[in-house]
Amino acid sequence: MTRFDHDVIVVGSGFGGSVSALRLAEKGYRVHVFEAGRRFEDDDFAKTSWDARRYIWAPALKCFGVQRIHKLPDVMILAGAGVGGGSLNYANTLYKPGPAFFGDTQWAGITDWDAELSPHYETAKRMLGVVEENPCEGPVEQLMRDVANDLGVGASFRKTPVGVFFGESGKTVDDPYFGGEGPARTGCTECGNCMVGCRVGAKNTLMKNYIAFAEKLGVVFEPLRTVVDLEQLPDGGYRVTTERSGAWVKKDRRTATAAQVVLAAGTWGTQTLLHRVKAAGRLPRMSDTLGVLTRTNSEELGGAATVKAPDNVDLSKGVAITTSFHVDETTHVENVRYGAGSNAMGLLTTLLVNGDNSAAGKAKEFLGLFLRQPLNASRTAWGPRWSERTVIALVMQTLDNSITVSGRRRFGKVRLTSSQGHGEPNPKWIPQGHKSIRAMAARLSEVTGAKTMAGGTWGEVFGIPLTAHFLGGVVIGDSAERGVIDAYHRLWGHPDLHVVDGSAISANLGANPSLTITAQAERAMACWPGAGERDERPTQDEPYRRLDVAAARVPGVDLGLPAVRSA
Template sequence: MSRGRAASPADGDTRRESGVDVDVVVIGSGFGGSVAALRAAEKGYRVLVLEAGRRFEDADFARTSWDLRRFLWAPRLGCYGVQRIHRLPDVVVLAGAGVGGGSLNYANTLYRPPRAFYDDPQWRDLADWEGELAPHYDTASRMLGVVTNRCDGPVERAMQGAAEDLGVGETFRRTPVGVYFGRPGETVDDPYFGGAGPRRTGCTECGNCMVGCRVGAKNTLVKNYLALAEGLGVEIRPMRTVTRLGVVPGTEGPDGEDATYRVLHERTGPVGGRDRQVVTAARVVVAAGTWGTQTLLHAMRDVGELPRLSERLGSLTRTNSEALVGAMTEHAPAGVDLTRGVAITTSFNVDADTHVENCRYGKGSNAMGLLATVGVPGGTGRPRWREFLAMVARDPEPLRRMLPTTRRWSERIVVGLVMQSRDNSLQVSGRRRFGRPGLTSTQGHGEPNPTYLPQGQAAMEVLAARLAAATGEYTVAGGSWPEVLDVPMTAHFLGGAPIGASPAAGVLDRYQRVWGHPGVSVLDGSAVSANLGVNPSLTITAQAERAMAFWPARGDADARPRQAELLREREPAGV
């Protein structure tokens, strides 16, 4: 294997003195990895970021979701876009890819979570999470440019009317979003960081946030954290897939402290094993997204590279108790544009646990319509596919009038994103697929992970009635084909590396270091230890900001307790 270069020739002497190629390797460049890269660089560390996806300039994003090579992530098919789709037995996962991770195709929506998140028994006794995270939510909001959505139109009015019809009108609100509104289409010098960031262009409300913002208005991580990190000398290497992470033999102490780590990475592509390189570091931040992080950690524990990893790995994997539903018109309504605005503009709460948002794609972005069908009730005690067949047999008209669902789909639908803060989870474990590491799932702790949310169905039926009144079009509540098979879809795959008081209780300590391997930190959605009930991006960012705030400046002593001391803190008196 060849040795990867991660620093300039000028610092070669420093590298030889420290015995590692770089101080910190960050695996992934999403919300957690980008925070780690910037904050570590600010503290003087030499940082290398390895990202499996490609780098996009604004003009590189797909014009519509039918440009599959630029939209879909499927390296075996030659597609290196922003949209990942993964399948587990219990859920279909939508995730992001590329330099900037999920910020490239997320819906810009940056909510703070409800109280239930902080009160989850998994972690509530380890810290005053609400108090400790509050200043870091403030920092994350400033860095990501959070403002209240300004877009308004027929969709937003239908959402407000639906909330009122359900008797929860007081919960209706416009979403907090990370978008530069400015003057539509006008490009200006960086308005956020005193000119240190890239130039920005005002939002044109094209609706294609989740395909990739070609305008330059979306506050993706390449516009803030990563841009500033690169300004401090951080190297970001795209199209590099990490396949192995472990301890350099003979470098760690008896409690796993003070180890040197080695990271094997290769060129991303349809065939593995090309251009393999190894880089060594004193610290590693794993932030490859919940799917990527869990895949890597499960594989490394199984092959003995990270043998101290907790048996709790994969537990408390969350889906945000989520459903993707919608309200769909038969035709694209004349004179009513459902695509105008940013991706998510409004929300309301059906009940204390259930949060509903409207989502949209821009004109022409109809590929996700392949997953759409009419809504199918659940909770009847028999499989939903049987309910679907019985429903169509009784009345085939709704399905007939919606087909084909890809026909001007984005102009006909208001997608409903339904999330809950309830305590349900999956248990995820590693497995090999086609010779490569993969994941599988079973039901986990708490309530069963829901395959049907009656609150979401009720909300979409009311929204469909409002939409029909506004457009004059025949309208039905919609769902997805995976959910017909009792497999829900989620855009918020979280957890699996929960924070816990000990290795028996969690994978990470309260500083988000891996129990048993404290030189490895996990700073992405897999460290979110409870269902949020709202979009997770701001929370992932805030948790990462908090974790990085504990890192000492390079060369200073680390004031955090060693993990052996953390365990002794929780031993009963007399032990």
């Protein structure tokens, strides 16, 4: 592999990319990571979401923030950007999904995924510093508890597991997680701005664990480099082409070579690159199922807001997501918040309308609601202190629905588009979600003593739901006819090219996906051989064979890497 610039190039530095970088460096590989976004230290994050240059990702406009917003015909997408990927702006929430995810027919026939992934979930929890039940308690948490009881599902209410260092509020201490080997940490102040970027230093972003340790081993994370092309070399290995992110003219186009490549640019980034490469004929053996089974976590965002909250009401205190309950066996509801002053995302919200209506019917209902109470309706979404008087509802389901994403050439570039896919139609609204949102609005009125209104998003008015969990499309299958990657995350037909991020999530989870992406990455990397060692993984021409691999080490806690043994 010395004839290449690097042994392994990793594209992206989120939950899949950072795990891959650390674990492969521990196994002796020379690893280089390209990241489209910028690097953030704690003080670099925006103070509120109105600071567009530090919060919004719009590189052509020189906005290099943490929040990506993308649109397809069937869904609007929120995603992350920067060194650390989605960990910079996610809501810290780290659930392991239930049996429906592991038993989905897309991949359940390959192995017992729950059993095989369980030790890697435990490693991921230790690396990400999961607190199984967060300690936050206030009016929003009580509201959610009451709503669960109102809906007859009080037994399903629980506090969320989160990756946050609580400690003593605002106090900085030496690393409390890795025997002093990691970065210093500061106790959470419950400011609520987890999704804008934690300026306190309490959030367990990937910068505080996987990336910190990978850099100690010599891994270089190169920010503001967007991968625009990928080419397999005639004698093996790959050439990766990058450009300066957001450049209009001086793109600073460069190439680098590696024996193997790990794609971990998030579902949007990985699918964009693979569709572009496929259109150029670069990877002729790639599966035709690329883009099939793209998931939205069957998701809906809405919420309840006061029209004008009393001065003593502040719903923004706490971490981003603190509680959840199940409306039924397939539908999971969480509360979400932004910190005081971070009101920009309110621009995406509006009045909740009946999803059963046609497009014309929803427009008519919306207009009627607005005309009856124009001032109140405007204040619900756009008034001052939106984050302090709003409880956002995140609704997720385990139902088997999907969209199909494809690449369409426009103006010389391949751009993503979508259509309804396998299974039930991807929901444009969720009845159980609307029921929960209206119940939240009723309870919020009691909590605040103010008039409240149920809210949805502008996209939903026009039949385009909003998701923060864009997943799949490069799914695991037992053959190239059923998936894009094999059970070891190798691209079918191109086994030196790997996909290890949210696009490899093969079913709707009904829960936040970050812990699962991390666990899948931990397992995939545990199965790699050490540099120069024999590869025990079966070839793609052989039947699947489970490898008896132990979980990788947790720095400062466990010692030594396990050997890879064939089961």
